[in-house]
Amino acid sequence: DTGVSQDPRHKITKRGQNVTFRCDPISEHNRLYWYRQTLGQGPEFLTYFQNEAQLEKSRLLSDRFSAERPKGSFSTLEIQRTEQGDSAMYLCASSGSLGNGYTFGSGTRLTVV
Amino acid sequence: GESVGLHLPTLSVQEGDNSIINCAYSNSASDYFIWYKQESGKGPQFIIDIRSNMDKRQGQRVTVLLNKTVKHLSLQIAATQPGDSAVYFCAEPANPSGSARQLTFGSGTQLTVLP
Numbered sequence: 001d002t003g004v005s006q007d008p009r010h011k012i013t014k015r016g017q018n019v020t021f022r023c024d025p026i027s028e029h030n031r032l033y034w035y036r037q038t039l040g041q042g043p044e045f046l047t048y049f050q051n052e053a054q055l056e057k058s059r060l061l062s063d064r065f066s067a068e069r070p071k072g073s074f075s076t077l078e079i080q081r082t083e084q085g086d087s088a089m090y091l092c093a094s095s096g097s098l099g100n101g102y103t104f105g106s107g108t109r110l111t112v113v
Numbered sequence: 114g115e116s117v118g119l120h121l122p123t124l125s126v127q128e129g130d131n132s133i134i135n136c137a138y139s140n141s142a143s144d145y146f147i148w149y150k151q152e153s154g155k156g157p158q159f160i161i162d163i164r165s166n167m168d169k170r171q172g173q174r175v176t177v178l179l180n181k182t183v184k185h186l187s188l189q190i191a192a193t194q195p196g197d198s199a200v201y202f203c204a205e206p207a208n209p210s211g212s213a214r215q216l217t218f219g220s221g222t223q224l225t226v227l228p
Contacts, residue, residue: 042204101147
């Protein structure tokens with residue numbers, strides 16, 4: 001296990017379509033985070049899991065967004081009825097119980113056309 | 114509201130010179146701060162962190178300084194190399210009293226190393 005993996009790396013979709021992204025965290029990490037990053041900006045928090053429980057959600061996470069981590073390992077982020085404003089880099093990060101820093105994945109770049 | 118911000122959006126330095134990237138924060142309750150490096154097409158990479166009970170911490174070629182009096186954080190990179198070219202973010206906990214450790218990031222400084 002060399003780090004956090006995200007799939008796909010790039011996704012182009014038509015407005016109104018649904019998309020799903022996958023994140024595989026570092027195996028021993030129990031905490032998993034989703035962030036969104038637009039061009040020229042820092043990452044913005046979307047949601048947080050501790051094991052399989054989704055404990056926090058940002059107001060940025062509209063009802064078109066849903067995230068799951070069913071077995072406390074990998075996580076999925078689904079966006080329904082995509083809009084052009086959803087175009088961004090979606091970053092997943094994981095961390096253990098100790099320490100403050102995350103390990104980020106390389107992200108999924110979503111383009112809604 | 115509370116925010117993390119950066120003084121300069123871009124910084125260009127000659128290869129071999131030292132770089133200093135600055136960050137202002139406003140949440141005096143933050144108990145740690147982290148610097149991340151993000152190269153084009155990649156996710157942010159942890160560089161170094163510092164707890165609020167420290168004023169300096171050194172890593173390999175990097176030093177972070179924390180001035181709590183003026184709520185200022187800086188990242189110093191010694192002998193800057195071409196591979197240091199990236200966007201650098203400072204980050205602080207969004208909710209210092211919480212357990213989730215979600216982070217609030219600044220908008221970043223683009224460091225360009227000139228040959």
